[in-house]
Amino acid sequence: MGALTSNRKRGDDSYKAISPPIYHHHPSYDHIAKRPKISVSMSQNTTEYSRVIPSNSVVSRVSSYPDTKSQFSREVHAPVRNSKFGFLSIAKKFDIRACYKESSSNKMGNFMGILERYKKAKHSAFKSLKHFTQKDEEFVRKEKNIEVIEIDDDDDDEEEEKKRDDVCDDSSIEEVDIKEWKDGRRGMDDSGQLKGKTELRSMDSSVVTDVSKSNRKLDLMVLDQEQDDLSLPLYMKLLDRSRKRDAKLHNLKFDIELNEKRSQGYYALRSQKKGYQVKKDPVEECFVPLSEEEEGEVTRALHNSNRRKVLVNHENSNIDITGENLQCLKPRAWLNDEVINVYLELLKEREKREPQKFLKCHFFSTFFYKKLISGRGGYNYQSVRRWTTQRKLGYSLLECDKIFVPIHQEIHWCLAIINKKEEKFQYLDSLRGVDSQVLDKLARYYVDEVKDKTGKDIDVSSWKQEFVKDLPNQENGEDNFQLVDPVCREVPKDLAKFPNRIELGKLRCGQDPNKKEHSI
Amino acid sequence: MSISTAMSCVTGVTDPYIRVKVKGQDGTELFFKIRRDAKLKKLMNVYCDRCAMDLISTVFLFDGCRIQGKQTPDEYVNNTTLQQL
Numbered sequence: 390m391g392a393l394t395s396n397r398k399r400g401d402d403s404y405k406a407i408s409p410p411i412y413h414h415h416p417s418y419d420h421i422a423k424r425p426k427i428s429v430s431m432s433q434n435t436t437e438y439s440r441v442i443p444s445n446s447v448v449s450r451v452s453s454y455p456d457t458k459s460q461f462s463r464e465v466h467a468p469v470r471n472s473k474f475g476f477l478s479i480a481k482k483f484d485i486r487a488c489y490k491e492s493s494s495n496k497m498g499n500f501m502g503i504l505e506r507y508k509k510a511k512h513s514a515f516k517s518l519k520h521f522t523q524k525d526e527e528f529v530r531k532e533k534n535i536e537v538i539e540i541d542d543d544d545d546d547e548e549e550e551k552k553r554d555d556v557c558d559d560s561s562i563e564e565v566d567i568k569e570w571k572d573g574r575r576g577m578d579d580s581g582q583l584k585g586k587t588e589l590r591s592m593d594s595s596v597v598t599d600v601s602k603s604n605r606k607l608d609l610m611v612l613d614q615e616q617d618d619l620s621l622p623l624y625m626k627l628l629d630r631s632r633k634r635d636a637k638l639h640n641l642k643f644d645i646e647l648n649e650k651r652s653q654g655y656y657a658l659r660s661q662k663k664g665y666q667v668k669k670d671p672v673e674e675c676f677v678p679l680s681e682e683e684e685g686e687v688t689r690a691l692h693n694s695n696r697r698k699v700l701v702n703h704e705n706s707n708i709d710i711t712g713e714n715l716q717c718l719k720p721r722a723w724l725n726d727e728v729i730n731v732y733l734e735l736l737k738e739r740e741k742r743e744p745q746k747f748l749k750c751h752f753f754s755t756f757f758y759k760k761l762i763s764g765r766g767g768y769n770y771q772s773v774r775r776w777t778t779q780r781k782l783g784y785s786l787l788e789c790d791k792i793f794v795p796i797h798q799e800i801h802w803c804l805a806i807i808n809k810k811e812e813k814f815q816y817l818d819s820l821r822g823v824d825s826q827v828l829d830k831l832a833r834y835y836v837d838e839v840k841d842k843t844g845k846d847i848d849v850s851s852w853k854q855e856f857v858k859d860l861p862n863q864e865n866g867e868d869n870f871q872l873v874d875p876v877c878r879e880v881p882k883d884l885a886k887f888p889n890r891i892e893l894g895k896l897r898c899g900q901d902p903n904k905k906e907h908s909i
Numbered sequence: 910m911s912i913s914t915a916m917s918c919v920t921g922v923t924d925p926y927i928r929v930k931v932k933g934q935d936g937t938e939l940f941f942k943i944r945r946d947a948k949l950k951k952l953m954n955v956y957c958d959r960c961a962m963d964l965i966s967t968v969f970l971f972d973g974c975r976i977q978g979k980q981t982p983d984e985y986v987n988n989t990t991l992q993q994l
Contacts, residue, residue, distance in 0.1 A: 707975040756970060763936065776973035 726755040813853040950978030
């Protein structure tokens with residue numbers, strides 16, 4: 390093949406080396422020599438060929454091969470495949486044919502028709518070649534007589550390759566089918582997980598496509614039927630095959646149904662679990678984490694630049710909340726009465742929103758107790774008499790189960806509760822302080838209040854005074870006012886679980902919708 | 910700590926002016942005369958000046974309710990029955 394190289398220099402060399410005999414054989418060489426060198430190489434090839442022919446009788450017989458073309462049962466009208474390797478490919482085909490015979494006997498039973506037709510065609514094609522011994526082939530390869538055979542064998546080659554493609558396609562489909570069937574089995578063993586279900590579904594679809602492909606093949610077969618009578622029983626065989634698949638599809642259908650039922654069962658179980666989880670612990674409810682947005686809002690509100698700025702105006706109580714007020718919610722900061730007032734207002738609003746969830750409570754502001762004890766003798770009911778009119782509150786104070794009174798003990802915040810429900814006066818101090826004076830005054834106030842509003846005299850001497858002990862301990866001098874929420878929810882236990890002040894403040898800030906609406 | 914200051918009104922119905930009594934936490938009382946439709950902000954400023962207090966740290970209450978500077982005495986007179994003080 391050195392003569393065919395595109396390298397010009399080499400061509401020159403070969404030209405120099407081989408040209409003398411050519412010159413002798415071709416008297417017209419002078420004319421050709423003026424042309425480009427490619428033509429020279431061509432001519433050289435032909436000369437070589439012509440030189441070889443007389444020496445080998447077998448090749449001369451091959452040259453007569455094109456005549457056998459008429460033996461084909463039908464012509465193939467399809468794009469001719471360009472086989473590069475010429476006779477080498479034919480040599481391969483011998484092996485392939487052997488493989489097909491084996492495979493057809495083993496697993497390709499369903500494509501016997503195609504194989505038989507293939508065999509028939511091959512038979513006619515190779516009839517002419519059957520006198521080729523292995524030696525001959527090798528010799529031909531050595532002698533590079535590719536061109537002649539290539540052209541003649543083209544039709545056969547093309548047809549054969551087409552068939553091979555067909556067979557290959559089919560075999561691949563078959564394999565996929567089997568594999569997916571196995572997958573389906575595995576999926577079923579996975580006890581109805583969703584995965585198995587989807588696998589089954591995919592398997593289903595693949596089978597459908599498989600069937601459609603075989604249908605396409607059937608169409609082809611029908612077309613061939615006019616020319617080839619043998620294909621009719623094969624067509625029937627394919628039908629049988631497809632019927633066998635029907636059974637398989639039935640199995641798959643059953644499997645799918647089974648798995649779907651299983652998954653439904655699991656879903657039912659899961660939903661039951663969810664239903665169980667819906668019952669929330671009231672304590673848990675207090676620990677709603679903030680979203681990232683809310684976190685950002687909190688940090689912005691607590692920032693020093695907003696110190697003097699009015700962030701929010703709480704409309705119902707006319708309280709302006711500045712950054713300074715919020716900053717006192719930080720750890721180790723001193724609690725402001727504004728914060729307490731707003732917090733109590735918010736608790737009241739929450740109770741109004743969901744009256745069935747909370748006890749009916751009234752929250753006095755931080756000014757109440759101060760006002761009450763401002764008069765001569767440390768008690769002045771008249772100054773707070775008009776604080777609790779029905780018109781003002783919208784409800785009667787006496788209906789309330791609990792009345793919360795924040796109390797400021799110089800540098801410490803405490804809480805007193807008039808607990809009408811349990812008929813006792815409670816005093817909550819996170820520093821374990823005891824101040825019976827406060828409770829005495831509140832008892833007096835309550836009697837006066839009832840007398841003023843309803844005209845009745847009640848006796849509260851039987852009411853107990855309780856100094857609640859099971860409270861979270863307060864560290865240092867930081868004020869602590871986180872008790873109100875659990876008490877008004879009637880969950881006095883587990884108080885220690887409640888978050889510290891800053892968290893509580895965050896929760897309230899984040900949770901209260903009014904605050905957000907009015908934020909500037 | 911805010912300083913709470915109680916405020917009461919003494920008035921005649923037809924009078925365009927109203928008498929307001931402001932009671933400090935320490936029990937001291939101051940009387941003001943102010944137009945009914947004037948903003949209470951004026952009154953608060955004058956009171957804080959007289960008592961040498963910071964307006965920001967002062968809270969004015971009326972029947973336990975907080976008063977804002979933009980409100981006028983009329984709102985309270987109409988909304989509440991003011992017979993005395």
